[in-house]
Amino acid sequence: MYFDLGETLLHTAGDGSTDYQPGAASYLHALRARHIRVGLITNVPPSWGTTDAERAAKLKEEVDATWRGPVPFAWEDFADRILTPRAEVERKPARILWERAKADSGRCRVVYEAETAEEVTVASSLGFVAYQVGRPHRPTFLPVGLIERLGQRSR
Template structure:
């Protein structure tokens, strides 16, 4: 066997091993993050809108440019559309000033106004995908990375499994410690967002 053939086979073996390890890590994370209070065989489908995929907003789904304009992060609009078509619930967990309102609804309304005023994309931001699942700090003590918002989001998700996606390592680590399947977006050599097929597996994995 010549050296070039041996090197080629070694590289292919290395790629295969890397793919296997990635699969193992993702499956382990899903298993570890799965809540234990959901009964096997519980109803699934559009009515349940499970699992629920929670997101950070800034630099996760949207990007603020140097001139202050705001638009979708690359791939974010298509990713949200894929979740929507599969009837997978979504929510936002984002830090805004508590002074923006007395309730989540009031603070969300101010957030929408701020984003929409600076929006530059041709398609508007998909606020309708999130409904009333836009959670914001009621006090400065609730601001991420404090656990309060993730705890509230998990309670809001009922018996659904929960995912959290953000660009910040600290945030995904805290979410993972609270029972979420965490995914840090925008990392090199990884999909920009957690693949939708893996999210769908959360519906079918046995508990």
């Protein structure tokens, strides 16, 4: 399962500080408890490094420098599954980051959650179970039990 980062899992306040979106920390904890692997598909400047790992390290530095939350962001949950653009043309909403995520997931069913309809639409068009977070009258995030059942159906 993959997420967008900004305004999906993290909120940037008017003063530039960052913290979890409401419910995001407990949601990640629940996914971890069910052994559901998570990753990020996020736009960062390609100039932040020559590899995803280098760009992810710079992203972590940037977020951690502005973090104001009482609990640190759970970077360890994402391991090496932080996908970033290698060039400007790869920035979302270009399809390439989702295609890379899908290829890295093998035959597993892949979920993507983001706050923008445009990203959800692109992910859905590529076969992801896509969910727009934070919509009124719907759960903030896709229910963990449903994600777990989707994973069982792909085996």
